[in-house]
Amino acid sequence: MNRTLRAAGAALAVILAAVWAFPVYWMVNTSFQTPAVINRLTPTFLPTGGNLNNYRAVLADNDFVAALGMSLTVTGIVLVLCIAYAALAALAIARFRFRGRTTFVLAVIVVQMLPAEAMFIAQYKMLAGANLLNSVIGVSIIYLAMVVPFTTWMLRGFVAGVPIDLEEAAMIDGCTRMGAFRRVTFPLLAPGLVASGVFAFVQVWNEFALASIILTESQKATLPLWLRDFAQTSNLGVTEWGQVMAGSVLVAIPVVVFFMIVQGRMAQGLVGGAVKG
Amino acid sequence: MTTTATAPELPDTQAPHPPRARRRRPKLPYVLLIPAIATLLIGLGYPVTWQIINSFKEYGLAQQFGQPAEFIGLQNYLNLFTDAQFWTIALRSVVFMAATAALTMVIGIAFALLMRAIPTWSRIVLQVSMLLAWAMPIVAQMTVANWLIDDRNGVVNYLLTLIPGVDFIGHNWLIEPLSFFGVALTIITWASVPFVAFSVYAGLTQVSEEVLEAAQLDGAGRFQTLRMVIMPIIRPVLVILLLLQLIWDLRVFAQIQLLQDFGAAGERYDLLGTYIYGLGIGQSQFGAASAAAMVVLALTIGVSWGYVRRLLKEDKES
Numbered sequence: 196m197n198r199t200l201r202a203a204g205a206a207l208a209v210i211l212a213a214v215w216a217f218p219v220y221w222m223v224n225t226s227f228q229t230p231a232v233i234n235r236l237t238p239t240f241l242p243t244g245g246n247l248n249n250y251r252a253v254l255a256d257n258d259f260v261a262a263l264g265m266s267l268t269v270t271g272i273v274l275v276l277c278i279a280y281a282a283l284a285a286l287a288i289a290r291f292r293f294r295g296r297t298t299f300v301l302a303v304i305v306v307q308m309l310p311a312e313a314m315f316i317a318q319y320k321m322l323a324g325a326n327l328l329n330s331v332i333g334v335s336i337i338y339l340a341m342v343v344p345f346t347t348w349m350l351r352g353f354v355a356g357v358p359i360d361l362e363e364a365a366m367i368d369g370c371t372r373m374g375a376f377r378r379v380t381f382p383l384l385a386p387g388l389v390a391s392g393v394f395a396f397v398q399v400w401n402e403f404a405l406a407s408i409i410l411t412e413s414q415k416a417t418l419p420l421w422l423r424d425f426a427q428t429s430n431l432g433v434t435e436w437g438q439v440m441a442g443s444v445l446v447a448i449p450v451v452v453f454f455m456i457v458q459g460r461m462a463q464g465l466v467g468g469a470v471k472g
Numbered sequence: 473m474t475t476t477a478t479a480p481e482l483p484d485t486q487a488p489h490p491p492r493a494r495r496r497r498p499k500l501p502y503v504l505l506i507p508a509i510a511t512l513l514i515g516l517g518y519p520v521t522w523q524i525i526n527s528f529k530e531y532g533l534a535q536q537f538g539q540p541a542e543f544i545g546l547q548n549y550l551n552l553f554t555d556a557q558f559w560t561i562a563l564r565s566v567v568f569m570a571a572t573a574a575l576t577m578v579i580g581i582a583f584a585l586l587m588r589a590i591p592t593w594s595r596i597v598l599q600v601s602m603l604l605a606w607a608m609p610i611v612a613q614m615t616v617a618n619w620l621i622d623d624r625n626g627v628v629n630y631l632l633t634l635i636p637g638v639d640f641i642g643h644n645w646l647i648e649p650l651s652f653f654g655v656a657l658t659i660i661t662w663a664s665v666p667f668v669a670f671s672v673y674a675g676l677t678q679v680s681e682e683v684l685e686a687a688q689l690d691g692a693g694r695f696q697t698l699r700m701v702i703m704p705i706i707r708p709v710l711v712i713l714l715l716l717q718l719i720w721d722l723r724v725f726a727q728i729q730l731l732q733d734f735g736a737a738g739e740r741y742d743l744l745g746t747y748i749y750g751l752g753i754g755q756s757q758f759g760a761a762s763a764a765a766m767v768v769l770a771l772t773i774g775v776s777w778g779y780v781r782r783l784l785k786e787d788k789e790s
């Protein structure tokens with residue numbers, strides 16, 4: 196390909212990159228600005244002369260702190276249980292051939308496709324019946340069912356990647372079957388556990404649809420609900436866009452960081468190997 | 473799983489050998505699956521069963537307050553299918569899904585082709601920028617979008633007004649339904665393009681140089697090579713990506729709900745997700761909402777069946 200075309204392509208790529216990153220840039224930019232600057236009729240394109248006041252205001256907001264606590268609690272519980280349950284299930288389907296295996300695998304795959312909006316009414320009614328609306332346990336049960344299938348599916352690939360010979364060697368040396376899993380396979384799964392854990396984290400941390408139905412009390416709100424309410428309540432008067440954007444940045448930061456860690460696997464995980472045949 | 477009980481006994485001759493777990497009917501895999509299965513049964517199995525049953529029942533406000541819910545057969549479905557409003561919203565959802573998925577695919581493929589043709593440094597710039605967009609949580613996406621299109625101080629209206637003869641200051645993008653869905657389509661496409669672009673690019677890197685050289689030697693032009701050689705090779709990736717986009721663009725409850733929260737609400741701005749929400753949570757018509765949810769469920773499974781089959785095949789091969 197000739198030089199001018201390549202240069203033109205590079206220029207186009209930079210322009211597109213600027214367009215695609217612009218909303219993210221604008222969020223960060225606004226989050227540093229004072230209300231006086233934000234409310235000018237001419238937007239300010241660089242955060243010069245900005246300060247951290249918006250972040251201070253958000254961090255001092257009791258609702259934000261409560262929502263952060265709620266998000267961390269729910270995400271923590273779901274993550275620990277999800278990894279444990281999914282790792283066991285992944286061992287079962289990657290290492291054994293047994294009756295009902297295909298049924299289980301099919302269930303795991305189909306469940307991933309089901310949209311929340313096709314089930315949230317029923318899940319809401321179930322939790323309402325069990326008096327678990329607005330509770331950590333209630334929302335955790337639903338989230339766990341949401342992330343276990345995908346995590347199982349992902350870990351299955353990692354387990355299959357650990358040679359079974361290693362386990363058999365350990366068993367010859369006197370390990371039980373479970374002992375071989377625990378001492379040999381499990382440590383080798385570490386990268387897989389991290390990657391699938393990040394996926395589960397991102398899903399639970401960002402979840403909005405179910406949370407908005409199950410967690411209706413403002414003291415029980417998770418961060419996405421808090422951000423919605425925060426943007427909405429300030430919509431009633433003069434919107435404090437600086438603070439709303441600072442809040443958006445704080446909600447997005449953990450996800451962006453984790454995303455960067457596993458970015459190589461993101462595309463792979465879903466369509467990997469499709470070109471093989 | 474009572475099948476283990478009827479498993480044929482192994483012949484006695486094998487007894488002296490050390491037991492190999494894989495030969496016997498092992499109990500272990502079932503034990504390992506207990507927590508995962510229990511989770512799915514409680515979190516999904518029970519609600520979906522409840523939903524199927526209640527989609528055949530009269531279950532509204534009265535039943536909510538203690539009246540027994542009676543079986544009314546297909547009445548909920550009949551009501552739904554004879555309701556013009558439901559058809560309007562279902563059609564709108566399907567059109568929205570198709571338009572968003574198509575636009576995402578076209579832009580994503582174009583990005584991937586561009587990434588293949590440009591110097592490494594510029595590709596990395598584009599990749600980092602797309603990664604940022606991709607990583608934004610939905611609620612943050614919608615909040616930022618709402619600020620970008622703010623009628624008074626939004627940067628979008630400001631920039632548009634810079635065009636001579638155009639005045640967008642004070643323009644509200646969320647009042648006119650078509651404009652409302654245009655905003656939703658733009659945000660969702662913006663957020664989905666990175667995944668498609670990265671996946672197609674990954675597929676393109678697997679197209680071998682020799683094949684391309686051979687095409688060139690045979691006298692294929694650049695466009696011909698793209699259409700006749702590259703596209704057929706990456707077709708499997710494209711098909712799966714299109715399926716995933718269709719599934720994901722059908723389930724856009726969060727985005728639409730948030731736009732309604734920030735802007736205008738009402739049935740003119742509904743897609744299937746928000747419609748079911750309004751029916752069930754808003755009006756407590758759980759029977760009707762269950763029936764509508766079952767329709768969405770069937771639609772999703774219909775769209776995703778190809779993908780499911782592919783994953784099953786992948787499982788068999790491993």
